[in-house]
Amino acid sequence: MISAQEFKEEVRMLAKDVGVEPKEIHIREMKTKWASCSSRGRLTFDKSLLDEPREVRFQVILHELLHLKYPNHGKMFNVMLETYLEKYN
Numbered sequence: 001m002i003s004a005q006e007f008k009e010e011v012r013m014l015a016k017d018v019g020v021e022p023k024e025i026h027i028r029e030m031k032t033k034w035a036s037c038s039s040r041g042r043l044t045f046d047k048s049l050l051d052e053p054r055e056v057r058f059q060v061i062l063h064e065l066l067h068l069k070y071p072n073h074g075k076m077f078n079v080m081l082e083t084y085l086e087k088y089n
């Protein structure tokens, strides 16, 4: 398990790489999903992600970060997500 601090550092590191600036990063218990992002750049992640392996954390983080650039799951979103996942594999 990693700390909330370490998790936020991963988010900031990946955000820099993607080229987005999340306004706020929150970690709390979410009952129904891994993460969410608001249109104003506020990201919220489920606490249980801290227990997940790096691949899972990065997949969820990159998914949310890319939503700051691409609001939907269109072609460009998927291409970029694939590209970043391969980079950090």
Ligand SMILES: [Zn+2]
Residues within 6 Å of the ligand: 063, 067, 073
């Ligand atoms: Zn999504």
